Amino acid sequence: MSAPENTFKTALKRGDKLYGCWAGFADPYPTEVLATAGFDWLTLDAEHAPNDLRTLMAQLQVLEGKPCQPVVRLPMGEPWLIKQVLDAGAQTLLIPMVDSADEARALVRAMRYPPHGIRGSGAALARASQFSAVPDYITTANDQMCLLVQIESRAAVAALDDILAVEGVDGIFIGPSDLANDMGYLGDSNAPEVRDTIKDVLARAAASDTAACILALDHETALTYRDWGAQIMAVGIDVLMLAQTARAVAQKWRDG
Numbered sequence: 001m002s003a004p005e006n007t008f009k010t011a012l013k014r015g016d017k018l019y020g021c022w023a024g025f026a027d028p029y030p031t032e033v034l035a036t037a038g039f040d041w042l043t044l045d046a047e048h049a050p051n052d053l054r055t056l057m058a059q060l061q062v063l064e065g066k067p068c069q070p071v072v073r074l075p076m077g078e079p080w081l082i083k084q085v086l087d088a089g090a091q092t093l094l095i096p097m098v099d100s101a102d103e104a105r106a107l108v109r110a111m112r113y114p115p116h117g118i119r120g121s122g123a124a125l126a127r128a129s130q131f132s133a134v135p136d137y138i139t140t141a142n143d144q145m146c147l148l149v150q151i152e153s154r155a156a157v158a159a160l161d162d163i164l165a166v167e168g169v170d171g172i173f174i175g176p177s178d179l180a181n182d183m184g185y186l187g188d189s190n191a192p193e194v195r196d197t198i199k200d201v202l203a204r205a206a207a208s209d210t211a212a213c214i215l216a217l218d219h220e221t222a223l224t225y226r227d228w229g230a231q232i233m234a235v236g237i238d239v240l241m242l243a244q245t246a247r248a249v250a251q252k253w254r255d256g
């Protein structure tokens, strides 16, 4: 028996448009609710949400067997962190702040067993291999790994063509907010120079074999990014959805 098919990767390679949502509550219960909503995928965010290995694993467990696929965002691309979440069953990783092809290559290697990489061997006791119930896990896991690297600095934009050419990078994911900050437009990803850069990066990725991915916080922006070539889009953040709806309801009753 082989490692389970990574259906997110299969759909990405097929060129499907995939719509996802950021899951920022760091808890399996709201993540399970999101998985019933119709999104293709969810970001389990351990960069800016208070996730740790156990909360990530609990969310992977509730998503198991559901059509909504998990994408785990780590705080940074450390090989030991990568090893832990892969052993917990993650197959698709989103790694922030990747500025060069060398960094991207190191991430590809951290996600793969030798001779293609440096992933340590713990499959026997790992959830990823269903605790050794998947006998061929170690020889088949490499093919199911999916890597999305975040492009969110001027350095990354300058290195984009080299990053797009790295074998094993399945998608580049623009971080509009960090990109704007690095370009000198703190908190303003709608600044014309930032929008031009986003458009250029999406177009270059769309013309390559590597998927163009991005997050948009409102519908109009999401439509624009899609027109510019985005294939994989996060179109909401659960924490903001709750906050906005709760504020609107409270306001309505205060005003009424």
Ligand SMILES: O=C(O)C(=O)C[C@H](O)[C@@H](O)CO
Pocket (backbone or CB within 6 Å): 022, 048, 096, 150, 152, 174, 175, 176, 177, 178, 179, 215
């Ligand atoms: O720079 C960005 O934009 C991102 O990387 C996404 C954010 O971290 C996301 O959490 C929304 O603030």
